[in-house]
Structures are given as structure tokens and as C-alpha cells.
Amino acid sequence: DTAVSQTPKYLVTQMGNDKSIKCEQNLGHDTMYWYKQDSKKFLKIMFSYNNKELIINETVPNRFSPKSPDKAHLNLHINSLELGDSAVYFCASSQDTGLWAEAFFGQGTRLTVV
Amino acid sequence: QQPVQSPQAVILREGEDAxxxxxxxxxxxxxxxYRQKHGEAPxxxxxxxxxxxxxxHDKISASFNEKKQQSSLYLTASQLSYSGTYFCGTAYSGAGSYQLTFGKGTKLSVIP
Incomplete structure (x- = not known):
């Protein structure tokens, strides 16, 4: 039973396209996140959702938008993809706000924009 | 507010400490x-x-010096399975919001 699952695992697309990455967790956690890991392995938080409310919206381009249909899902939609968006995107979840709880990460989605 | 990790990389022989x-x-x-192995999730x-x-737990431990605002991760008698990139994430209190920020990581390589 996968705790945090992301689809797809790999995504290759052309510049200018719109794409979505789906994430689901079956842990009953209250908070879900999206992280971006660039080629230098830097893990940067992009968004987090707690009980369907956006908690953090880091300074990411507004081409990125998180969508949470329910507590178990947090999807990432990206408009007008650019070359610089190429990275590995990780979804994660934790109990409460996560200040004191571990985060469980999905297996990642490797996005390549050509 | 990103924490600073050091060293950036370290190479150990099995059994050595870091x-x-x-x-x-x-x-x-x-x-x-957190630890991240190549091609895997943290x-x-x-x-x-x-x-x-x-x-x-096991032979990996950590300390937290609040006064110095720093933490250290200790790996003793390293094993090949310890290889990977280690990230520290720091959280700051603030109005109930989640503010975990990761450092740039330390790449640990354990060789036979």
C-alpha cells in the first residue's frame, strides 16, 4: 500500500504546454505539500495545503497552481511550461502543520520540458 | 532563512564516522x-x-543546540547503506503555518 502516490512518474512535454501532476495520500494526514528539486538537488517548498486551505504559497510563478479536491489529494497544475520548469516534483504529506511530524514523500515526478 | 549545511560532501570508508x-x-x-538515495524520494x-x-536509532543520532541554533547528525560505524544525500529541514514558529525549509544537502558516499 503506497502511502503517497504521484502520477505520472515521468513527464516529457514541449514548451508552452499545460500539464498536471496528481498526488494522493492514504495516511489520513491533514497537510500536503509540493516540493521542487532542481538539478542541484535543492529541495524547495512550493505549496502546502491544510484542510483545503493554502498555508504557504512561496514565490513561485502563478503558472503553477495547486488544486485540492479533498483532503487526500493535492494536484499540481502548470500552465505555459518553460524550460526552467524541468525538475523533479515531490508531493508529501504530514500530520497537522508538520512542525513536529515527519513528512512522507511520494516517489517524485520527473518533468522534462523540451 | 535556508539553513546552512556542512560539509557539502564527504567520502567515508565502511566503519568510519561522520x-x-x-x-x-x-x-x-x-x-x-532526511536522507535521499539517488533516484528516490527523501x-x-x-x-x-x-x-x-x-x-x-541504530547508529545514526542527532543533537539540537537551541542556543547555537544548530543541529548535528552523527553517523557512526558507517555502512554502505548510509550512502545518500542528507538534508536538514528547519522549522520556525509562526502563526500555525508550516515553514520547513531544507538546506542544500550533504552528499555522503560510503565505500568498501
Whole structure:
């Protein structure tokens, strides 16, 4: 039973396209996140959702938008993809706000924009 | 507010010890340690919540010096399976919001 699952695992697309990455967790956690890991392995938080409310919206381009249909899902939609968006995107979840709880990460989605 | 990790990389022979440091310029609420193997997701190691708190399991332990705003991860008698990139994540209290920020990581390579 996968705790945090992301689809797809790999995504290759052309510049200018719109794409979505789906994430689901079956842990009953209250908070879900999206992280971006660039080629230098830097893990940067992009968004987090707690009980369907956006908690953090880091300074990411507004081409990125998180969508949470329910507590178990947090999807990432990206408009007008650019070359610089190429990275590995990780979804994660934790109990409460996560200040004191571990985060469980999905297996990642490797996005390549050509 | 990104924590600073050191060293950036370290190579060990099996059985050797290593220390990875994580420091912050801002007062910390908690420190989180994760390990990421190549091509995989980060995996939780431990959280330290109080100043001076030390935690550990197996031969990996960590300390949290609240006054110095830093944490150290100790790996003793390293094994090949310890290889990977170690990230510290620091959290700062603030109005119930989640503010875990990761350092740039320390790449640990254990060789036979």
C-alpha cells in the first residue's frame, strides 16, 4: 500500500504546454505539500495545503497552481511550461502543520520540458 | 532563512564516522533530518523538537543546540547503506503555518 502516490512518474512535454501532476495520500494526514528539486538537488517548498486551505504559497510563478479536491489529494497544475520548469516534483504529506511530524514523500515526478 | 549545511560532501570508508552540521541564522522551532538515495524520494530520519534534545536509532543520532541554533547528525560505524544525500529541514514558529525549509544537502558516499 503506497502511502503517497504521484502520477505520472515521468513527464516529457514541449514548451508552452499545460500539464498536471496528481498526488494522493492514504495516511489520513491533514497537510500536503509540493516540493521542487532542481538539478542541484535543492529541495524547495512550493505549496502546502491544510484542510483545503493554502498555508504557504512561496514565490513561485502563478503558472503553477495547486488544486485540492479533498483532503487526500493535492494536484499540481502548470500552465505555459518553460524550460526552467524541468525538475523533479515531490508531493508529501504530514500530520497537522508538520512542525513536529515527519513528512512522507511520494516517489517524485520527473518533468522534462523540451 | 535556508539553513546552512556542512560539509557539502564527504567520502567515508565502511566503519568510519561522520558528522553533518546544520545551522540557522534564525531561532529554530524544530530540526528535521532526511536522507535521499539517488533516484528516490527523501526518507525521514528524525525530528528534534527541544533545545539540547538528542535522538538516535541504530547508529545514526542527532543533537539540537537551541542556543547555537544548530543541529548535528552523527553517523557512526558507517555502512554502505548510509550512502545518500542528507538534508536538514528547519522549522520556525509562526502563526500555525508550516515553514520547513531544507538546506542544500550533504552528499555522503560510503565505500568498501
Amino acid at each position: 558528522v553533518i552540521n546544520c545551522s540557522s541564522s534564525k531561532a529554530l522551532y524544530s530540526v528535521h533530518w 526518507v525521514f530520519l528524525m525530528i528534534l523538537l527541544k533545545g539540547g534534545e538528542q535522538k538516535g
